[in-house]
Every structure is written in structure tokens, then in C-alpha cells.
Amino acid sequence: MPIIGYAPGGWDLFHVGHLNVLRHAKQHCDYLVAGVVDDAMLEQAKGRLPIIPALERAEIVSHIDFVDEVFIESQPDKLETWRRRPFDVFFKGDDWKGTPKGHELEARFAAVGVEVVYFPYTVHTSSTSLRRALTLLEPVLHEVTGS
Template sequence: MGTRIGYAAGAFDLFHVGHLNLLRHAKQHCDVLIAGVVSDEMLRQVKGIEAVIPTAERAEIVRHISFVDDVYVETAPAKMDAWRDVHFTHFFKGDDWRGTEKGQRLEREFADVGVEVVYFPYTAHTSSTALRRALDALTAGSAPTMATAL
């Protein structure tokens, strides 16, 4: 059996325990774990959102997590592009993708090149979307700005 190279991709913006859980579980299932950090440009293009933390800083944060062996910054929307550059053998994703059209398409594409897709439990009680909503609510309300706080 060869080296199991794992790949776990995400924005990793507003880093939270769900991100940590994905990376921790992924490392338990491979010899080398590469974390794919989706670039600011790809977040805009694919999800229509602005990152709170810039790409380089997110990559630096993720690079220093003990489970992560290397970081790859994704600059193209297709995960097959990442595979061509990284040549991972296992792709890790939250189980919120299991059974979805996107998840099934990913499974088919990766099966063609021998990559196994492994799903882990999605951390439902926290997400970047929920954190983003909470920040938006705070900034829309009467939360002080830096100028008024000084």
C-alpha cells in the first residue's frame, strides 16, 4: 500500500471548531494531509462572498495546525485542478455534501482518477455562515466602530 495523501479543502475563513474537526479527522485517515485554502478570488467567484481574513493569512493559520503537513492555495474552481497539482489519493469533505448533486459529481470525477472521497460529520452547531450572520448583525446594530470606541 502506497502513501495515503489526503486533501481537505475549505475557505477556512473565520476559523472555527468545524474546520479543526475536519482537519483532525482527515489526518487520522492519511499519511500526509494537504489543506486546500480557497483563494479570495475563488470565494468571490464561486460563493459570492468576501473573505474576512485574506488568503495569505488564512493559509498561514492553517499551515501551523499540527495535523496539516502542507497547504495548497486553490485558484481554480474545479477540485480536479487541485488534484492535477497535488495528486492526492483521498479527498475529505463534510457530510453535508453526501448525496448532493455537487457531491455525486465530485465522487464520479475523482473515481475516474482513483481518488476516494471520504465524508466526515459536519459540525452543525457552528459554521462560517452562522458566524458571518452574527458579525453582520453586530455591525448593523449599535456596535461601536473603532472610531467611536477610541
């Protein structure tokens, strides 16, 4: 029986850290589903809309060799996501490992037979730092392009 893995993310401003998460996830399963968090959920979680809309982010992620399927998440409960798109392994960043939220996630998934596997983040690259750099460049780009 093939092992189905699920790797959720915003995948906004796709970068090497995102690629690494998907690469590592695929090494731990036979079939990888990449969850793409929709715009409303990202705005709720981050306090701002993503730069790239959900359907475009899903299109980008669907073309990554490690990804077998894309599922757009439209609600925050990961157990409900599992009910809508079942999987055997759930991949999460290691910033949750050992935290109350991580323990709760592990317990809820253990009750339905899903293993939680943690991966380290790529520290030197993040969508937040890319967004910050773009914000700093915005006045310069405006001056150069005149728009």
C-alpha cells in the first residue's frame, strides 16, 4: 500500500526553502500531496494577503517534480483537511516540534493513524524576508519605472 504524504504551505514567493520541504517530504512517502493554503486562510494567519493568488501558487507547486497532487486548503483544521483528502504522513516545520501546538497536532493525528514528521526550515530564506526586500525596493522601482 503506498504511503501518502501531505505537506501544507502558503508557498507564496516560492523559494529554495519551499523546494527543500517538498524534496524532503517526497523522500518520506510514495505519493506527495502539497496543500496550498487559500488566500483567505493566509490572510487570517499572517494578517495580510499573499502576493501570489492561491490558484497561481497551486499551478506553480503542481509543476514541482516531487509533487504528485495539489490540494487547496480552504479551512484551518488539519484534521478536517485529512477527512477531505486522506493521507498517512503529515509534514510540518520543526518550529512546532515540542510545542503545545505540536503536541496537540500529533495527538489529534495519532488518533486517526497519521504520523507527523518535522523538517527544519531553511533559515536564510523565507517568504517574509523576500516580502520585506520587495517592500524596501518598491520606492526604487517606482522611481526607475515611473509607475
